[in-house]
Amino acid sequence: MSMRPRNRDVCADCSAPGPTWASVNRGVLICDECCSIHRGLGRHSSQVRHLTHTSWPQSQLQMVQTLYNNGANSIWEHSLLDPSSVMTGKRKANPQDKVHPNKTDFIKAKYQMLAFVHRMPCREDDSVTAKDLSKQLHSSVRTGNLETCLRLLSLGAQANFFHPEKGNTPLHVAAKAGQLSQAELLAVYGADPGAPDANGLSPIDYARQAGHHDLADRLVEIQFELTDRLAFYLCGRKPDHKNGQHFIIPQIADRNDGLDLSELAKAAKKKLQSLSNHQFEELAMDVYDEVDRRETDAVWLATQNHSTLVTETTVVPFLPVNPEYSSTRNQGRQKLARFNAHEFATLVIDILTDAKRRQQGTSCENAKENVELILKGIDNRHGSESQDVDQPDYDSVASDEDTEREPASGKEERTKSSESSDLSDGPITVQEFMEVKSALNASEVKIQQLLKVNCHLSEELRTMQNKVLKCRSKSNIVDVQKHFACSY
Incomplete structure (x- = not known):
């Protein structure tokens, strides 16, 4: 759905007419x-x-x-x-x-900086203030007053706040009350549609029990929004959740070019599968943000018609720094922009494949936890080696690298497409993903150097052994001479 701005609409920041x-x-x-x-x-x-x-x-x-x-x-x-x-x-x-x-x-x-937002009176314990705000949010979402809830969220109320007395979250309350817009607002601020209440029921369950089936269907879409967005980016369609189809795994047209059979690619996939829930969540969120950046960038450029706005100062060449993340993770996120179309598509497919594997793994002891971690809301959404229980739905995706713009500077030698899922089990997997090939090459060089050193040491050892034998022989001769000298 799209919406055309009305004549009376103005930009919220500068009051320019006709915001788009x-x-x-x-x-x-x-x-x-x-x-x-x-x-x-x-x-x-x-x-x-x-x-x-x-x-x-x-x-x-x-x-x-x-x-x-x-x-x-x-x-x-x-x-x-x-x-x-x-x-x-x-x-x-x-x-x-x-x-x-x-x-x-x-x-x-x-x-x-939120420099113009109304501030609450300061307290010694900020957590008390946040808890009070969250309780107010918990009560407010049952009404249609969206701006009140947005104000509470702007002041620090938590969208996933679990009310200790009520035993549920604000999204549970909104779902039971049939407040679809409130559910949308909470989801934007990270509310989890799959979060259980004190009895193990999710907001989706609340909506269905209250007869709000459209709201329940929308909450399912929100729950799978991360993987849906990645699939839509590659093949232009989303899964049919109403009919139980929750994943689409696209396929690159030249995926069977033989490169994926390399030992390096197999090792990379194994590393991806071995990531912890938290590490996989971070990687999936970062890839989602990069998809959003690329799509928004394409729309923004297409709507400017070569206007004066298209300048170096208005281009967003990589993901902006998030101050809540470590500097290492921010550097890894920015390196995602270096992936060409084929490399990035391969990474997205690998993320989708492993998300489905984790969600459908029945032999994992923490299967429920995996579902909640992988399929959370966008801002906090997103584990054993179990196998997929069925075959994925495949769509063909063009691998033409011209479909994506690459930065004019800083181009580096591209790795093989099969290496685009080579992730380490460290917390910053994207950076290691980009550097795995050079790291492996450096390791190979070091191994060769060590082998040479080992050969050299072996030769020195043999030389020393020979010298020891000679010394022993001389020592024996001296002892014999002394023995004969004493005899005479």
Whole structure:
């Protein structure tokens, strides 16, 4: 579903007319110029989607439109609405401001630093404040007041908060009440549709028991959103969850070129399968973010028509830094942009294959835990060596590398496609994935050097042994001479 902006709609950041983009997690509509800045903030700050050139779930689009119409932007600009803010020099950006630095500084302050959000009174124990906010959220989601819930989330309420007295989460409450838009908002902020309540029931179960079958179906889609997005990126269709099809495993056209039979590829797949739940979750989330970056980048460039916005300062060549991640993980995430179309498609297929293996593995002791970890909501969604119980559905995917843009600089020698799933069992698997070939080559060189050293040491050892034998012979001769000298 797509939505055309109405004539009265204006950009939430600079008031330019006719915004064509939306920030899903902020509940606002934005113009092209402001969108170019939002894209550089990263998905952890702003999740942007085009209103007409992107396929939207109808209920998610309705949620954003409702928030925008009900003044969600005032949450992010609360202090700017105070007349005294004019006296302090604080002001909202306007359409005539330059993108850099004026609009950029304003948008970063607004969404990254939350400089204009209304602050709660400080307490000595911040966890108490977060718990109180989360309890308020737990009560509020049974109503249709979306902006109240967004305000609570902006202040630190947790979407996955487990109420100790009620024995469930806010998403359970929204599902039972049939509040589809509230469920969409909670999901954007990481609520897990598969989270169990005190009796082991999920929000999906709550929705079905209450007769909200459309909401239950949507929650199933949210539960599988990560793998669905990866599959859609490659083959343009999603699984039919209503009929029990939860995975589509596409196939690259030239996948049977013989490269996958290499020992290195087999070792890489084994490493991927041996990743812990947490490591696999991180990798899947990073690949999802890279898919979102590539798709959004393609839509953004296609809608600019070679306008002045298409400059080096508005291009997002790799995933922006997420301050919540380690520097090593951020470096690994950025290296995903170096993958060409074929390499990246192979990595995505390997992720989908192993996600299905983990979800369907029946011999794993932690099968339930695997399902919950792999199929969580996007922001916190996403284990034994069990085998797939059935064959995947295959779609053919073009492997033409021209379908993806590669950075103009920094191109490196490409590894074989079969190596694109070579992941280490360390916590930062993407970086090791990119460096595995050079690491193996370096290891081979070291092995050869050690072999040479070993041969040299063996020769020295033989020489020393010969010298020892000679010394012993001389010693025996001296002893004999002494013996004869004493006899005479």
